[in-house]
Amino acid sequence: MPDERSKRQDLPLARAEQGSETQAEQLVRDNIAWMLALAERILRDRGLAEDAVQEAFMAAFRGLDSFEGRSTLKTWLHRITVNASLSKLRQLKRLAERPIDEYLPEFDRHECRIEARWTYLAPLQDVLENDDLRARVSESIDALPESYRIVLQLRDIEGYDTSEVAELLKISASNVKVRLHRARAALKKLLEPILRGEVRR
């Protein structure tokens, strides 16, 4: 996350801390839409996202004392929302590591890659401009186990770096890298019919 420094006294949060109900309400109204969207990107479910955002605001109100203005209000709330969403995934046991081996590259006994010849590789725009193909890409991403999809979402989309993702997921940085690579390799395998031009609806 970009960490733009900002003075605490300028923040509406500091005013909310002082207890005005209107200011607390303003804080909620100003931020709830993007927090809801973020939680839904992680949880892929609107109802769960609403629960997570409610918990995130509770954690934010409770943690006002620990917010020292070292990051912007948005950066701080972003992380709280991600944590609340991940905690939901954990409660639902959706972050448990599931085998992904069937989608990973194969090698022969001489450690040579077993890869069918590529005679065509679909251009990016051709896939993105076709709604059916786009939908199939989304379905393939949904087919990834949650523990892999979440690494793609946090690192490639939400802008967290490897060590931040490691901290959020409570795993080591090297494990984040392994999962990220496996997630991309598995996605390549799942997308092969599209990438090879075998599916052109």
Next chain:
Amino acid sequence: MTNHHKTGFRRWLKGLTLKRVHRMITCREFEDFVLSYLDGELPDRQRSVFEWHMRICRECRDYLAAYKRAEELGRAVLPSPNDPLPKDVPEDLINAILDAREL
């Protein structure tokens, strides 16, 4: 010789060649370096061995091109912070949050 056997033979020959080239990596080792290579984190010497392997090995070259395309597609299709925000934030959710704060 069937196509299947030809492919197997070619792969065996390539495996043998790669093993004889000084400091060359196998395809499995290539796989372990992919992420660091794409992140620009490989030290110079490892990067040149990686790129050398790619020049020799069509399978790894094609694999990496497809891997990168899949990654680009993933980035483009995964829901993004740039997507439009929901306009219908339920009022009862806002009230529930504010009520809970008062408890």
